[in-house]
Amino acid sequence: MARRWTVAVLVAGLLVTTGPASTAVAATDDPGRVAAVGPGELVSARQIAAPGFDEATTWQISYRSTTALGLPNVVGGTVLVPKGDHAGPRPVVGYAVGTHGMGDQCAPSRRIASGAEGEANIIRMFLDKGLAVAVTDYEGLGTPGDHTYVVGRSEGQALLDVVRAAERLDGLSVASPVAIHGYSQGGQASGWAAELAGSYAPELLVKGSAVGAPPADLARVAAFQDGNAGAGLILAAGIGLDAAYPELGLRGYLNPLGTFAVADVRDDCVAELAMKYAFRRLSTYTTVDVLALPAWRARIDEQRLGAVRPADPVLLYHSPSDELLPFDVSTDLRDRWGALGADMTWWATPSGGHVTTLEMMAPAVVGWLANRVTG
Structure with missing residues (x-):
């Protein structure tokens, strides 16, 4: 049974109490303590006041994940849970942001805490549908070491583990249906999460993944x-x-x-x-x-996607007019997943640039995922 986190957190002898918002995610640098807990276990958690998210209870967390080489690490993240009751287990969306940068100040958890997160409107779309959202910072953003940018296995595992960690917080549970969302760098992360879920996190009740404009090759x-x-x-x-x-x-x-x-x-x-x-x-x-x-x-x-069939339905989408990531990389991924027998929906989106496509397609993508976890 998942442990519930409300006021205090105790993991492997590390006690962290909830308190005022901070610019940093608390984490242990003791390798022994990190290795002693499993992937997705919470290392720290505290409630914060996140500007623009008054409709949600917001947790800033750190959690145990796994590097691309299979070693234990600690990753930061943010979990937003809509206030109010929910009939049955509340669905949770594992959310992977697009490229934010390499410095710790770029981490989504810091952007959300300061009201500067560029994908906040999309996060709110999920919250408005009653879905909780668990946002990973990825390895090395806001935590020690360089950010392992575009390293697919690291990203995918961090994304699955932020969902595992979220399910240990008050208002969510291991019975929560799960959706995975990501665009651009986040699309690489969600694609890897879709491929890894069956082997790395088979207990998660993943119902569908949205993979937008991924750097798949x-x-x-x-x-x-x-x-x-x-x-x-x-x-x-x-x-x-x-x-x-x-x-x-x-x-x-x-x-x-x-x-x-x-x-x-x-x-x-x-x-x-x-x-x-x-x-x-x-x-x-x-x-x-x-x-x-x-x-x-x-x-x-x-880092190339398409070698493993996602176990659950996938929405893959990309604009032919993308100026940053080549459209044919996604059509090739579509063909590779299709050849493996994936349950896949493909959208060649109406013409739009890289950033504008994320914003333009968000309502349809959010709706597709919401239907997977609430239908």
Whole structure:
């Protein structure tokens, strides 16, 4: 039976009481304590007052998850539960945000706490339908270490584990139907969560996953973005992959300008790195073609979606006019999942840019997921 969290939290000898909002998510850095609890166990939790979310009880949490290499870690997140009663177990949405950046200040939990979260309107759409929302910060955003940006297994596990953690809070339970939502980086996370749910978190009652504009094939995405508007995201991806897989040794392939750029990107949010590094070439910053190195190529290929059939229904959608992530990466993922026999709905959305498609399609996507968990 899941433990209920109300006023105090006790996990593996670590006591954390609820209290005023803070700019940081409390977490233990004791590896022994982290390893002693299972994935999805709460490490800390406190109620906060989140601007714009008066209709919900909001928890800022940290929880045990798992790295891409299978090691225990601690990830931050936010759980919002609509106030008032709910007939039966309240559904919960595991929510993965699009790219926020690399610095700790970019973490969704900090954005939600300060009223600056760019996807707040979509979160409210779920709350308005009576669904709780569990938002992961991902590994390394607001917690020690670099953010493992675009590392699919890390993202997918963090997303599934934030749902597990949410189910231990007051107002939710292990009987809660689960939906998974993500767009852009979040689409990669939700795609990986859909593929991993049956093996990594089989107890979750996942009813459907929405996967929007995912970077489902990083090699092709990098080729598309190199010298393009999203060029700064390649530097962020290099940092993220290097953080997840230390053997890659990014530092050894950087020239002086690259050393400066990587240090700069490490604490940038997405708007900063997008503006500063747009239309640059990766070769400007490196001494070799890093993406062609065998070790790098192997790890990049590991992030490719479409090798595992999602066990539950999936909505995959993308705009043909996306200027940041190539549309044909999603059509290929559609074909790979289709060949595996996935229960999949495919939407080639009306023309819109990368960001505008998220906003334009949100009502339909929220409705599709709500129907899965309430129907």
